[in-house]
Amino acid sequence: MAKTPEEHPVKAFGWAARDSSGVLSPFRFSRRENGDDDVTVKILYCGVCHSDLHAVKNEWGLTNYPIVPGHEIVGIVTKVGKQVQKFKVDDKVGVGVLVGSCKSCESCQQDLENYCPQMVFTYNSIDHDGTKTYGGYSDVIVIHQHFVLRFPDNLPSDAGAPLLCAGITVYSPMKYYGMTEPGKHLGVAGLGGLGHVAVKFGKAFGLKVTVISGSPSKEVEAINRLGADSFLVTSDPTKMKAAIGTMDFIIDTISAVHPLLPLLSLLKLNGRLVTVGLPDKPLELPIFPLVLGRRLIGGSDFGGIKETQEMLDFCAKNNITADIELIKIDEINTAMERLAKSDVRYRFVIDVGNSLSHP
Amino acid sequence: MEKNSPETEHPVKAFGWAARDTSGVLSPFIFSRRAAGDNDVMFRVLYCGICHSDLHSIKNEWGFSTYPLVPGHEIVGVVTEVGSKVKKFKVGDRVGVGGLVGSCHSCDNCINNLESYCPTYVLTYGATYYDGTTTYGGYSDIMVASEHFVVRMPDNLPLDAAAPLLCAGITVYSPLKYFGLDKPGVHVGVVGLGGLGHVAVKFAKAFGAKVTVISTSPNKKDEAIQRLGADSFLVSHDPDQMQAAMGTMDGIIDTVSAFHPLQPLLGLVKTNGKLIMVGAPDKPLELPVFSIIMGRKMIAGSGGGGMKEMQEMIDFAAEHNITADIEVIPMDYVNTAMERLVKADVRYRFVIDIANTLKAAKN
Numbered sequence: 001m002a003k004t005p006e007e008h009p010v011k012a013f014g015w016a017a018r019d020s021s022g023v024l025s026p027f028r029f030s031r032r033e034n035g036d037d038d039v040t041v042k043i044l045y046c047g048v049c050h051s052d053l054h055a056v057k058n059e060w061g062l063t064n065y066p067i068v069p070g071h072e073i074v075g076i077v078t079k080v081g082k083q084v085q086k087f088k089v090d091d092k093v094g095v096g097v098l099v100g101s102c103k104s105c106e107s108c109q110q111d112l113e114n115y116c117p118q119m120v121f122t123y124n125s126i127d128h129d130g131t132k133t134y135g136g137y138s139d140v141i142v143i144h145q146h147f148v149l150r151f152p153d154n155l156p157s158d159a160g161a162p163l164l165c166a167g168i169t170v171y172s173p174m175k176y177y178g179m180t181e182p183g184k185h186l187g188v189a190g191l192g193g194l195g196h197v198a199v200k201f202g203k204a205f206g207l208k209v210t211v212i213s214g215s216p217s218k219e220v221e222a223i224n225r226l227g228a229d230s231f232l233v234t235s236d237p238t239k240m241k242a243a244i245g246t247m248d249f250i251i252d253t254i255s256a257v258h259p260l261l262p263l264l265s266l267l268k269l270n271g272r273l274v275t276v277g278l279p280d281k282p283l284e285l286p287i288f289p290l291v292l293g294r295r296l297i298g299g300s301d302f303g304g305i306k307e308t309q310e311m312l313d314f315c316a317k318n319n320i321t322a323d324i325e326l327i328k329i330d331e332i333n334t335a336m337e338r339l340a341k342s343d344v345r346y347r348f349v350i351d352v353g354n355s356l357s358h359p
Numbered sequence: 360m361e362k363n364s365p366e367t368e369h370p371v372k373a374f375g376w377a378a379r380d381t382s383g384v385l386s387p388f389i390f391s392r393r394a395a396g397d398n399d400v401m402f403r404v405l406y407c408g409i410c411h412s413d414l415h416s417i418k419n420e421w422g423f424s425t426y427p428l429v430p431g432h433e434i435v436g437v438v439t440e441v442g443s444k445v446k447k448f449k450v451g452d453r454v455g456v457g458g459l460v461g462s463c464h465s466c467d468n469c470i471n472n473l474e475s476y477c478p479t480y481v482l483t484y485g486a487t488y489y490d491g492t493t494t495y496g497g498y499s500d501i502m503v504a505s506e507h508f509v510v511r512m513p514d515n516l517p518l519d520a521a522a523p524l525l526c527a528g529i530t531v532y533s534p535l536k537y538f539g540l541d542k543p544g545v546h547v548g549v550v551g552l553g554g555l556g557h558v559a560v561k562f563a564k565a566f567g568a569k570v571t572v573i574s575t576s577p578n579k580k581d582e583a584i585q586r587l588g589a590d591s592f593l594v595s596h597d598p599d600q601m602q603a604a605m606g607t608m609d610g611i612i613d614t615v616s617a618f619h620p621l622q623p624l625l626g627l628v629k630t631n632g633k634l635i636m637v638g639a640p641d642k643p644l645e646l647p648v649f650s651i652i653m654g655r656k657m658i659a660g661s662g663g664g665g666m667k668e669m670q671e672m673i674d675f676a677a678e679h680n681i682t683a684d685i686e687v688i689p690m691d692y693v694n695t696a697m698e699r700l701v702k703a704d705v706r707y708r709f710v711i712d713i714a715n716t717l718k719a720a721k722n
Contacts, residue, residue, distance in 0.1 A: 107630055115630045115654055176655065245478075260646070269468055269476045275648055285621070285646035287636050290660025294476060294537070297658045299651030 005029035005066065007131060010040075013356070014138025015329055016066040022056035024332050027066060029134055031142045039087050039148050040079035041095065043356075046136035047072030047162040047322070048332070048348040050193060050255055051278070053339050055124055059280050064124055070136030070350075071097045071122040072164040074157040084145045092157065094149040094312065095141060096164035097122055097302045099133060103146075111306040113147075114172075137329065139356055149309050152316030159321035162193060162347040163312060165302060166322060170198040170251055171311040172303035173274045174205065179249045182206030187232070187250035187266055191218050194253035194276060196346040197322055199226045204318045210247065212263065221345070225323075234262060245269075245293075253277050260297070264289040272296045322347045328355035365390035365427065368492050371401075374717065375499025376693060377427035378417035385417065385693050388427055390495055392503045400448050400509045401440040404717075407497035408433030408523040408683070409693070409709040411554060411616065412458075412639075414700050416485055420641055424485055431497030431711075432458040432483040433525040435518045445506045453512040455673070457525035458483055458663050460494060460504045474508075475663035498693070500717050510670045513677035520682035523554060523708040524673060526663070527683060531559035531612055532672040533664030534635045535566065540610045543567030548611035548627055550595075552579045552587075555614035555637060557707040558683055560587045563612075565679040571608065573624070582706070586684075595623065606630070606654075614638050621658070625650040636660045683708045689716035 008030035016027035034040045052069035054060055073095040077087050087093060100120030101113040108116050120127050123135030135141075151160065173179075179186055179202070186202045188195050189212040199222065202209040210230045211222040219231040232243055240262055247266045255277035263273055264286065275297060289295060303311065315321065324347045327335050335348045350356075369391035377388035395401040413430035415421055438452045448454060461481030462474040469477050481488055483504075484496030512521060534540075540547050540563065547568045549559045556572070560583070563570045571591045572583040583589040593600050605626045613624065616638035624634055625647070636658065651658065664672070676682065685708045688696050696709045711717075 112630070173655075261643075269473065275652065277648070278652065279648055282645040282647045284643040285658070286643040287638075287640050287660060290636055290658070291639055291662040292476075292660070294661050295659065297646065297651065298655065299648065299653070299657075300655050301652045 008032045010140065010142065012134070012138055012140050014068045014134060015332060016068045017056035018066050020058040020063070022053070022336060024056065024137070024336070027068060029068070031140055032129065032131070034079045034081055034142055036081040036083045037144050038081045038142050039077055039084060039093070039145050040140060040142050041073070041075040041093055041148070042078050042140055043073055043075040043136055043138060044353040045074045045158045045161045046070040046350045046352050047165065048335055048339065048350065049165045050339065051165070053336055054278065054280070056336070060278075062124070064132065067124050068134035068137050069123050070138070071095070072161045072166070073136035073141065074151055074161045074164070075141070081145070086145060086150070087148060092151040092153065094151045094161070094164045095122060095136065095143055095147065096149065096168060096308055098305070099143045099147050100128055111304045113304045114302050137332065137350060137352070139352065147305060149305070149312055152312055155312070155316050156321060158326055158349050158351070159324050160315070161349050162197070162322035162324065163315055164308070166193045166197050166347065167315065168303035168308045168311050169276050169300070170194050170253070171201055171314070172307055173251065173276060173298070173300035174198070174201055176300065177249060177272050177274050177298055179207065179251075180205045183208070184248040185210065185246060187212050187247040187263070188228070188253065189213075189250055189263055190253035190277065191215070191222060191346070192253060192342055193322070193347045196226055197320075198251045198253065199228050200320045203227045204320060210243070212250070212266070247271060249274065251276065255279055257281050257283060260284065261286045261289065264295060267293065267295050269293050270295070272298060274298045274300055276300055324349045326351050330355065365493070367391065369393045371501070371503070373495070373499055373501055375429045375495060376690060377429045379426050381419045383414070383417035383697065385498070385697070388429060390429070392501055393490065395440045395442050395503055397442040397444040398506050399442045399503050400438055400445060400454065400506050401501060401503045402436040402438045402454055403714070404434055404436040404497055404500055404502055405714040406435050406519045406522045407431040407711045407713055408526065408685070409696055409700065409711065410526045411700065412526070414697055417697070425493065428485050429495035429498055430484050431499070432456070433522045433527070434483070434497030434502055435512055435522045435525070436502065439501070442506070447506060447511070448509060453514070453518060455510050455512050455522065455525045456483060456497070456502055456504050456508060457510070457529060457669060460508050461488060472665040472667040474665045498690070498711060498713070500713065507666060510666070510673050513674065515680070516673070516677050516682060519687055519710050519712070520685050521673070521676065522710050523558065523683035523685065524676055525669070527554045527558045527708065528676065529664040529669050529672050530637050530661070531555050531614070532562055532675070533668055534612060534637060534661035535559070535562055537661065538610055538633050538635055538659065540568060541566040544569070545609040546571070546607060548573050548608045548624075549614065550574070550611060550624060551614035551638065552576070552583060552707070553614060553703055554683070554708045557587055559612045559614065560589050561681045564588045565675070565681060571604065573611070573627070601627070608632060610635060612637060616640050618642060618644060621645065622647045622650050625656055628656055630654045630656075632656050634658045685710045687712050691716070
């Protein structure tokens with residue numbers, strides 16, 4: 001017998017997409033009973049990640065409808081299981097991209113749950129009990145304590161929510177690929193949800209930061225508000241030529257298909273381009289720039305739980321949050337349309353606590 | 360004013376074979392070499408390896424060839440003259456020259472012994488030297504090169520079989536070391552079993568790695584395992600074999616210069632694994648971004664190596680008795696060799712017996 005969304009004992013309510021139109025609408029479902037190792041979280045805010053948009057429209061071909069997206073969740077603990085030591089009722093917590101992993105493979109043992117071959121995503125995955133996972137565009141979530149993050153008190157819950165995906169997605173590769181040496185030159189390609197946080201982290205690491213963008217209109221913001229040192233418009237051939245071989249690293253956050261050759265040319269010898277955007281088609285990869293300059297293209301997929309906590313604590317210490325536009329849940333479809341046109345500075349966050357009410 | 364011809368621009372007579380146009384057909388060519396300057400080493404060429412780059416160049420496949428073009432950058436011979444400031448070599452020494460004969464010596468890369476990444480490096484053939492003349496490569500009877508770009512060939516290495524190390528050798532040795540694939544116990548994949556590939560297998564085994572050859576030709580399996588010492592062999596278009604090997608390799612050296620899919624190769628490396636491109640396809644390949652994001656994988660390139668590393672590689676080869684597997688040919692076979700090289704019909708490098716056959720061809 002097929003399981004229905006109302007298969008669990010705890011009533012839940014959220015907004016879901018039902019088909020590849022991606023249109024979201026009210027959706028009744030349920031959460032499991034809070035187990036011994038579980039934490040129940042009343043959701044206050046949830047960031048709107050570009051992955052949510054890809055997923056509701058089934059752009060990657062992996063969506064299993066109905067889908068409740070949302071993996072940048074901040075809320076308050078309302079219940080903890082018997083074995084839970086790290087959290088208590090009323091704690092402010094976060095939930096990101098993962099709610100489960102195998103815990104025994106090499107990746108899990110190295111705190112790299114994000115590379116576990118059996119990881120369970122916060123939404124659109126199958127959990128260990130065989131039921132579907134639903135994300136943070138909802139009023140409550142029940143998760144295993146291992147995947148709950150302590151949310152620092154001095155970080156605003158709304159502006160801090162996007163750190164749970166956008167934040168860790170750029171923080172992890174910046175550390176792994178060595179982009180933390182003060183004085184080095186970082187290029188950030190794409191100034192959206194991921195890009196603007198990468199600029200902030202780059203400055204906090206003591207790097208010189210150049211934003212690389214197709215939109216000249218973003219220059220003033222990038223420099224005056226986000227603190228970037230310079231701005232390079234990809235459609236200006238003179239400026240692009242002058243910047244050849246000047247960057248130690250580039251974080252490429254662009255999620256549409258785009259040419260890599262102009263970006264690779266900007267790198268010095270041994271330069272690294274790390275791609276974190278997820279275009280739905282392959283990119284053209286010219287090999288000569290890699291061979292002639294011993295350059296590298298690497299990928300990175302959000303981050304493990306330990307590192308996500310480290311990132312949140314780093315943000316608390318350095319007062320780093322996302323720049324957000326707070327919306328009500330019933331504005332989500334308009335927000336998705338605007339997101340498709342990159343018309344947001346730079347993340348929508350849904351005010352779940354104040355706008356999502358059980359019918 | 361009549362421009363100096365290749366025959367008259369320098370004082371020392373030289374003879375070789377050159378391509379005259381994009382047909383790539385090579386034929387006898389009279390030219391000249393500069394007199395040995397204070398820092399130069401002049402040597403009689405004994406052997407020269409045929410690199411696939413020679414083939415790309417004579418046919419102008421990369422679009423920057425100028426004719427006449429004398430290829431050859433896997434050159435070995437015996438010193439006949441040294442300039443007054445030369446310290447490391449004397450007459451009678453066995454020496455070699457690879458892909459470079461000049462660099463700026465002052466940029467960051469040169470200072471860090473990475474001359475092959477100097478923005479103003481001078482290639483052994485088809486480039487412009489500091490005196491404004493064209494450089495001519497090793498399909499010729501004599502070579503003159505700055506001491507800095509000459510390596511000593513140890514006595515225990517047969518010169519003919521060692522010649523290909525000067526390009527093929529350094530091209531795979533350098534990334535094996537730089538990308539950490541030179542540690543005992545690492546699992547290295549080698550894609551393509553040709554000039555570069557077969558030397559990569561030998562170096563990787565000498566480093567103590569486990570080696571898997573990945574190839575489109577099932578008939579190379581016995582060679583790979585019995586003769587070259589590879590631990591295993593994967594046929595790249597066999598989905599079952601490829602599936603079984605997924606996520607097993609620390610790194611892969613990809614020597615293939617033709618267009619080929621990267622996704623199956625990325626599947627073979629472990630989390631944090633590396634795919635290193637040393638072949639030089641002239642058209643872009645396809646990067647399926649999911650394949651590097653999931654598993655935090657990397658694709659890098661590597662181009663030759665610096666002179667310090669070149670000598671280190673030759674000395675390592677001497678210590679471990681590593682040379683290339685070659686087919687020695689007379690000079691006048693070179694055009695046939697090029698046709699066979701197009702079809703990868705060689706185990707695994709042609710080497711021209713210059714000393715014994717170039718003069719004869721002149722007649």
